[in-house]
Amino acid sequence: MRVYLSGAMEFAEDEGANWRKDLSNWLDNNLGHKVFDPVVNSKKLIKEDGAENYRIWKETNLNKYINFIRKCVDEDISIVRNHTDYLICLWDKNVLKGAGTHSEVTIAYDSKKPVYLINNLPKKDLSGWIMACSTEIFNNFDELKNFLIKKYKSNESP
16 A cells, blocks of 8 residues: 655655655554555655755745746645545644645545544644545654554554
């Protein structure tokens, strides 16, 4: 199984790398699931395109910035749509200023892929759209992990 780890990057501390790294290790060690981590992939794209200063381009070279981000968007959409089995999303205050996480959840839903959402906002602040696109909603990573163990360990062949 292959999983996409969706969540805030642009407005998140460390681009959300820490929770993704921890969960990637857990998924591999406990379920043998392979992870697509957009933080790792964006670092690869940054290196390939010589885009180490891409955030500055937002103010200094808008077309260059948009073209680079468009490449990231296109790749993420393709991965979610064509190369993953399910999506795990961390929904917190950092996603509210961005758009990628919203889109990834919607694309996964439209592609009939399960969306497992960890909601760190008060329920009243969680978008109905995002709730509707989610297959299951959890309050924390421990709840998610317990669910995944039951769902995917029981589906293993003897």
